[in-house]
Amino acid sequence: MEEKPKEPKMTITSFASINEDLVQNIIKRLPASSFASAACVSKSWNQICNQILSKPKFASAFSLNPDEKVALEEVVNKVLSEPIRPHFAIANVIGSGVDLREKLDFLATKLGSQTPIIVSCTSGIMGRDVVTGEHREVMLEEYWADGESNSCFGIILTVGFLPGLKVDVIPLIQPRKVHRLALVDDFVMNIRHYAASVSGWASPVGIILFGDEDADQKPVMEKLHHAMSRDTVIVGDERAQFLYRSGVESRNDYGISEYFPAAVALVFARDQDKPCGTGEIQFHAALSSGVSAIGPRYKAVSVRKIGSETGRTTLLTARREGEHEIQDGQRILDDINNELVNQIGRPDLYIGVTEQRKCFIGSEKSRVMTFLVFHGVMGGDQEHLFADGVGIRTGDYFQFYHSDPTTALSSCNEVSKNFRKLKLDWSSRNCLQAGVSDNVCSKELVGGFVFSCCGRGESFFERCNVDSSPFLDNFPGVPMAGVFCRGEIGRGFSVLNADEGPEERTLHCCLHVYSTAYLLVSYTPAPPEH
Incomplete structure (x- = not known):
């Protein structure tokens, strides 16, 4: 065969x-x-x-597509168009009658149920357009100028991958009818416990905070400032509408009618179990102020609080520092307006109150801290000066401040100069390291956030993209996302505002007006093993 x-x-x-x-x-x-x-x-x-994915990565994009579902899909597809493992996500929307729950559920489906997510309504957004790649600042009122408000919608989505850090959402849950400081203590303790459990250190690297529009964030920030180390950077939006999703399911049960989330913190803490060879992430912060002091200092003589449907107001009389005569609200305002006679337009007026208060958490030892707290000036009559909000006491000193685009522009330029110094410092260190080793441990910026007052923007400066310019001029290719707020949260600016004097360093201000708070996230690779 x-x-x-x-x-x-x-x-x-x-x-x-x-x-x-x-x-x-x-x-x-x-x-x-x-x-x-x-x-x-x-x-x-x-x-x-x-x-x-050996080093941190940010991805961010915004869409102004009037179809909300299409806009959401556009930004999700863009930020997920490249390799990334989302450790957190923040979505900020502008528009009328936006369903935040729908946006949150969609993002949880796309990013994973364990990903911490915050979705908020805001007054404006800034970032890169998903279609054109062009950077823009979009304000709500400018967007609605055509009168077609019902069809207007915008969303910016930012996701981040941060190896070496642990990230989660921690809420402040309050009863709707009664404000209880004890729950603020619990909120601060929860943040400290989370940071300690993952890092072995009670202070996190940074916090991005969103406050409810109807809740007072002053006691929250005072206690956070007291409890956290000086290195913990805190930025955010003081008054917003928001929803959130935590990686811990028990934290997501906030649908009980008699309670509501008064604030929510996205907490970034060092991972004590990070793999060998993982580099170091650092948060840097800076502030551009947009107010100028005017007139003499005053001392509050009488203080009375009243409540209304629109909020709480303080009625007060005062005397000039060093004088004995008590002045009523109308006389005080006449003197201030006389000094503002050369100002263009009608600037917004505030009083900056120097408050010396005891701060403590639970049964811990208290310490006296001095805060600068801004209150909007609502008017005055022949009896009292009317200030927005409460917390002012007899004997507190205050000074008037007014919104000032010249000051804001100068301050933006100063922030840009500090960013430039930071970048040059990183470059010089990288060059020195390059002379020692072929494997250069180069420090680089991986992403950033901007929280700016909704009173700023193009109409305030009479030119576009001013609030973004410190970031764009120095780090043009780095992902960044920004929002325009109705109250800017900022704490921990000593890193980049090195020109502050001793008095400014002891006078703490965490809730700002007409300002822009910047958060930069940098990364230094681990040194090579020999």
Whole structure:
């Protein structure tokens, strides 16, 4: 019987035989969902994915598509178009009658139920357009100028991957009818406990805070400032509408009618169990002030609080510092308005009250701290000066401040100069390290946030993108996201505002007016092992 000739052996090509560099080149081009699937294929692919995402990464985009569902899909698809493992997400929307719950649920589906997410309504957004890639600042009132407010919608979405940090959402839950300081203490303690549990240190690296529009954030910030180390940076939006989702399911149960979330904190704490070879993430902060002091200092002589449907007001009389005559509200305002006679337009007026108060958490030892607290001036008559909010006491000193675009522009330029110094400092250190080692541990910026007063923007400066300019001029290719707020939260500015004098350092201000707070996130790779 004739023997059949043997068929030649065929070479089988599989993914296992593909060069590792080629695999890495393919995987790093995948969108986030496919990248996550690739990491589950094998141990070697998982290692490749970890190499690709070995350092922090931010992704941010905004859409002004009037179709809310389309806009949301556009920004999600954009931020997830490249490899990223979301450790947190922040979505800020502008528009009328926006369903925040719908946005939150959609994001949780796309980003994963364990991803901490905050969704808020805001007065404006700033960032890069998902379609054109152009950076823009968009204010709500400017966006509605065409009168078609019902069709207007905008959203900016930011996701971040921060190896070496742990991130979660921690809420302040308050009863709707009664404000209880004890629950503020619990909120602060919860933040400290979370930070201590993941880092071994009670103060986190940073906090992004969103306050409810109907809740007073003054006691919250005073207690946070007292309880946290000086290095903890806190920025945020003082008065917003928001919803959130925590990675811990029990924190998400806030639908009880008699309670509401008065604030929510996105907490960033160092990971004490971070893998060997993970670099160091650092938060940096700066502030551009947009108010100028005017007139003499006054001392409050009588103080009375009244409540109304629109909020709480303080009625007060005062005397000039060093004088004995008590002045009524109308006389005080006449003197201040006389000094403002050369100002263009009608600036907004505030009083900055120097408050010396005892601060403590629970049964811990108290300490006296001095805060500068701003109150909007609502008017005055032949008896009293009317100030927005409460907390002023007899004997407190205060000074008038007014919104000032010249001061704001100068302050923005100063922040930009400080950013430039920071960048040059990083570059010089990187050059020195390059002379020592071929594996340079170069420090770089990976992302940032901007929280600006809704009174600023193009109409305030009479030119566009001023509040973004310190970031854009110095770090043009780095992802950033910003919002325009009705109250800017900012604490921990000593890192970049090095020109402050001793008096400014002891006078603490955490809730600002007509300001812009900047948060930069930098990364230094771990030194190479020899």
